[in-house]
Amino acid sequence: MKELKVGVLQQHNTSDIADNKRRLAEGVRALAADGAQLVVLQELHNSLYFCQVEDVDNFDLAEPIPGPSTEYFGQLARELGVVIVTSLFERRAPGLYHNTAVVIERDGSIAGTYRKMHIPDDPAYYEKFYFTPGDMGFHPIDTSVGRLGVMVCWDQWYPEGARLMALQGAELLIYPTAIGYAASDSADEQQRQREAWTTVQRGHAVANGLPVVAVNRVGFEPDPSGQTPGIEFWGSTFVAGPQGELLYRAPADGEERRIVDLDLGHSEQVRRWWPFLRDRRIDEYGDITRRYIDR
Template sequence: MDKISVGLLQLSAGDSPEENFEKTISFIREAADLGAQIICTQELFKTKYFCQVESWDYFKFAEPVNENSPTIRELSKTAKDKNVVIIASLFEKRAEGIYHNTVAVIDADGKYLGKYRKMHIPDDPQFYEKFYFTPGDLGYKTFRTKYAKIGTLICWDQWFPEAARLTAMKGADIIFYPTAIGWLPEEKETEGEIQYSAWETVQRGHAVANGCYVASVNRVGFEESPDRKTGIQFWGQSFICDPMGKITKKASPDKEEILIDEVDLSKIDKTRTVWPFFRDRRIETYTDLTKRWLED
């Protein structure tokens, strides 16, 4: 199957995880009815982006992520009913005191294929994720689904070329990035345009460097910080780009929507034949990449 349809769910989030989950299930079903075959949620879709503050209260939102957990069972039922692959971003409780920012992948027959745990964890103003999430320890993952072999990375991972490279090297036709990123009110006027441009550009670069598709799905709406001191204006603009880095479909900056686009997997082989970056990699010269920094 060369041509498949990818759906990205760009949504806002309310205060109730249960309502957010029901809403997302509804959008998954709608996306499937519109022809989407692989459907991806935004990062941590069941809640508002609680990482704006450090609070023990929000650990209550975490849940087990396995084939027997209630959320996975409901997603599996939906996937099977609609014959779609679902990529779902969840707050995982692994054990008492160990939590992860995790993506679960469910195949079109409802089978739970596994999970990826976010490897790169940010700690910036309004993005205090190190308080909540243990860095991933499952390595970079790909999943062979009914429609394509997909890779899953998460938000902050999207800034690191090593993560995209290793995921592509495991055979990913499409790298999905569930995301929660936006502007801080005090920065938007002066830094907003360059911040967004950098975010889009680096991901398009991953598509070019690895000759694969990239699909990034963001949330929308303003979410006030729980301490009411500030907030984040999520910039939406979810997009899909092809192996040459061309954006083939982009969502709006401020509206909930289902972005659906057809991707042609045969372009991967054609692009890598013309631009044979994998052939020409000088892997014997890259050993220093395992070091933190190189001194003069």
């Protein structure tokens, strides 16, 4: 039995970056005081979700890694003795930027990074304008609390990434997220999308016999251009066990912080019951690397 206390922090952001970071730190401190060993933050947690518009001035939000935010959260991790999963707008070089998760070890050092691999490009989610697709592959990050399979938002719809993390010994799949409703969709359609988002990730848990942690931002953020009504981020941060069971789900309409107890050792038992890795037909999967199979 390997127990891990995972803290999740679902927050509404404003244009005040300093205040966003202050409130994040306040939440991390509260979770650590309650015993959290690992704290997961939402995607691009320092600022508003700037990808609603294509504006070159937004590149000023990017920062190097290591840089100011890794120092800020590193100091926090060191002070509290917790591992923190952060999500930053990385300035790799002039004109080269990534959407990057950085895992901070409890001594304040950088345990590892992951650059978002799948980059969406939809109305109000113009991420291809800002982010170069990741070039680091899907590799878990070793930490003092376990081997973490960290990916970011749009990656969560793709089973291939989750599988590759699992095949390299990830003990936990983690997805910092920023996703919400389109105001033009009906209420029923909005709920179908939210439930699909939850269901596909629970499927990753089942298919790989691993817990999943998905932390989403929450609240309304206006479109600076006025071309769309803005985004209502649907929160619903959740933790699922290795059989897809929902261990916790946050509300869709409010800030939340919570600690969820995970038994990482339970994955071993689940994989004995459902030996999917044993029965994979790896000799027949070559075509999976093709874009589409024309017959």
